[in-house]
Amino acid sequence: MIVADKKPIEExxxxxxxxxxxxxxxxxxxxxxxxxxGKKEVGVxxxxxxxxxxxxxxxxxxxxxxxxxxxxxxxxxxxxDRIDNYDAVLSLACGVGVQFTAEKYLSKPVLPGVNTCxxxxxEKRGLWTERCQACGQCILAYTAGICPVSRCAKRLLNxxxxxxxxxxxxxxxxxxxxxxxxxxxxxxxxxxxxxxxLFSIKDWSTDRAGGPRxxxxxxxxx
Amino acid sequence: MTTKTPSKLEKILASGQLAVTSEVGPPRGxxxxxxxxxxxxxxxHVDAVNITDNQTSVTRLCSLAACIRLKLMGLEPVLQMVTxxxxxxxxxxxxxxxxxxxxxxxxxxxxxxxxxxxCATGQNVHDLDxxxxxxxxxxxxxEGKFLGGADIDRPPRMFVGAAANPFADPFExxxxxxxxxxxxxxxxxxxxxxxxxxxxxxxxxxxxxxxLTEQVHIMAGVTPLxxxxxxxxxxxxxxxxxxxxxxxxxxxxxxxxxxxxxxxAICVETIERLKTVxxxxxxxxxxxxxEEKVPEIVERAGLYPRPQV
Ligand code: SF4
Ligand code: SF4
Numbered sequence: 001m002i003v004a005d006k007k008p009i010e011e012x013x014x015x016x017x018x019x020x021x022x023x024x025x026x027x028x029x030x031x032x033x034x035x036x037x038g039k040k041e042v043g044v045x046x047x048x049x050x051x052x053x054x055x056x057x058x059x060x061x062x063x064x065x066x067x068x069x070x071x072x073x074x075x076x077x078x079x080x081d082r083i084d085n086y087d088a089v090l091s092l093a094c095g096v097g098v099q100f101t102a103e104k105y106l107s108k109p110v111l112p113g114v115n116t117c118x119x120x121x122x123e124k125r126g127l128w129t130e131r132c133q134a135c136g137q138c139i140l141a142y143t144a145g146i147c148p149v150s151r152c153a154k155r156l157l158n159x160x161x162x163x164x165x166x167x168x169x170x171x172x173x174x175x176x177x178x179x180x181x182x183x184x185x186x187x188x189x190x191x192x193x194x195x196x197x198l199f200s201i202k203d204w205s206t207d208r209a210g211g212p213r214x215x216x217x218x219x220x221x222x
Numbered sequence: 223m224t225t226k227t228p229s230k231l232e233k234i235l236a237s238g239q240l241a242v243t244s245e246v247g248p249p250r251g252x253x254x255x256x257x258x259x260x261x262x263x264x265x266x267h268v269d270a271v272n273i274t275d276n277q278t279s280v281t282r283l284c285s286l287a288a289c290i291r292l293k294l295m296g297l298e299p300v301l302q303m304v305t306x307x308x309x310x311x312x313x314x315x316x317x318x319x320x321x322x323x324x325x326x327x328x329x330x331x332x333x334x335x336x337x338x339x340x341c342a343t344g345q346n347v348h349d350l351d352x353x354x355x356x357x358x359x360x361x362x363x364x365e366g367k368f369l370g371g372a373d374i375d376r377p378p379r380m381f382v383g384a385a386a387n388p389f390a391d392p393f394e395x396x397x398x399x400x401x402x403x404x405x406x407x408x409x410x411x412x413x414x415x416x417x418x419x420x421x422x423x424x425x426x427x428x429x430x431x432x433x434l435t436e437q438v439h440i441m442a443g444v445t446p447l448x449x450x451x452x453x454x455x456x457x458x459x460x461x462x463x464x465x466x467x468x469x470x471x472x473x474x475x476x477x478x479x480x481x482x483x484x485x486x487a488i489c490v491e492t493i494e495r496l497k498t499v500x501x502x503x504x505x506x507x508x509x510x511x512x513e514e515k516v517p518e519i520v521e522r523a524g525l526y527p528r529p530q531v
Contacts, residue, residue, distance in 0.1 A: 162387030
């Protein structure tokens with residue numbers, strides 16, 4: 001899923017200050033799972049903002065809506081008939097949801113309420129970690145199912161580098177060395193000799209480097 | 223004895239004599255005076271001088287410019303090049319720049335992570351990794367081709383090196399990793415500073431057993447310790463560094479003012495012992511900001527005078 005983190009309340013306050021009528025728009029998917037932008041967070045943020053502006057003596061109308069998803073036309077349509085009641089939308093979806101909302105309601109300022117971080121997993125409640133950078137050309141088959149692009153601090157394809165120490169990355173004792181994980185897993189699979197295969201130079205054109213990407217599936221288009 | 227480039231370092235290694243290299247870190251500014259002074263101190267005692275490339279991710283005068291300066295002074299530079307800061311266009315372009323000044327040695331590295339340096343919030347590149355940079359230089363040199371396939375007018379003639387750290391983890395793939403670099407086309411290796419001699423010798427033995435020492439020249443890396451504090455720092459703070467307790471104890475066991483001397487003695491003894499290890503073909507002396515001691519180390523270790531080739 002896409003993992004996001006709450007923006008500091010001070011930043012949000014400054015962003016919404018100019019607007020009298022505000023819609024806080026949550027999303028029921030990834031940001032709900034990572035507890036950054038679901039219905040619950042929308043409620044908490046709305047109360048906090050109401051309280052703050054009340055204390056400041058500023059009149060503000062703050063409403064709450066949480067959509068099934070903000071990255072799909074059909075769900076975004078659900079607010080079409082009420083969007084004009086607001087001066088701005090504070091979206092707690094990931095950057096994708098924020099942009100799609102803005103694209104759909106061109107005349108409305110749409111502000112991000114979270115920092116979109118990465119594609120990751122819930123390791124345990126309150127701990128989310130990165131697993132993929134969506135490079136568009138997956139190499140997990142050759143790296144024992146562990147992604148060096150997203151999990152090695154230098155995204156080395158033939159690592160580990162000389163900084164790997166006791167299973168940890170040179171950048172921090174709290175970060176696993178991705179290549180230690182890969183080697184351990186190769187060993188467990190009885191495939192350690194695979195490590196010696198040279199990884200040739202990667203085609204990054206399917207990554208961000210190639211410009212905005214597109215997936216076209218004519219077979220499912222209607 | 224066949225050599226593939228005009229590199230003096232390659233000639234000495236190919237002749238079977240122990241080669242000696244050292245390194246100079248470029249200044250944090252554009253004044254070349256210090257660099258020239260450091261180079262002049264070591265010029266008669268080493269065969270070639272590595273120029274570090276924004277070492278520990280701290281911004282410095284560029285490695286290529288410093289190499290050119292050395293070359294103009296009549297020294298033989300080894301261009302260190304990290305893949306952290308440049309994509310494949312910039313890497314190939316800098317290789318050509320170096321080649322145009324007849325710089326004949328390159329050391330291919332991935333580089334320390336930028337979080338260690340003065341631009342910790344910067345972006346890193348790592349379009350290629352060190353193994354892929356080795357392949358790139360070899361392709362440019364041997365096939366006269368750019369990565370994109372076009373021909374190079376006057377291809378670089380560079381002796382291709384890389385680093386190896388026998389002390390990083392996991393140990394079991396350290397020799398496999400060397401084999402991988404050899405397969406990528408590396409011709410000489412400079413190792414991480416050696417303080418744990420037993421572990422290093424085990425690594426060389428394993429490399430020898432696989433026939434790797436026949437295919438690549440291994441130069442043992444040494445760094446003289448200046449103090450017990452430095453030994454402890456290296457032991458605890460520098461990732462991938464193995465400083466055994468005995469070494470820390472030994473240097474901490476002498477009075478503070480005698481510690482530099484003890485550090486030099488340890489360094490000389492290390493070289494003396496490793497000289498006899500089959501598969502070790504030379505020494506890379508990294509005397510971080512202590513260049514004035516390099517001549518003494520080289521002389522005391524019996525590596526002076528340097529051969530003329
Ligand atoms: S290789 Fe690319 S697609 Fe596969 S997990 Fe890593 S970043 Fe994601
Ligand atoms: S220590 Fe491991 S994870 Fe960290 S940069 Fe080096 S190879 Fe990558």
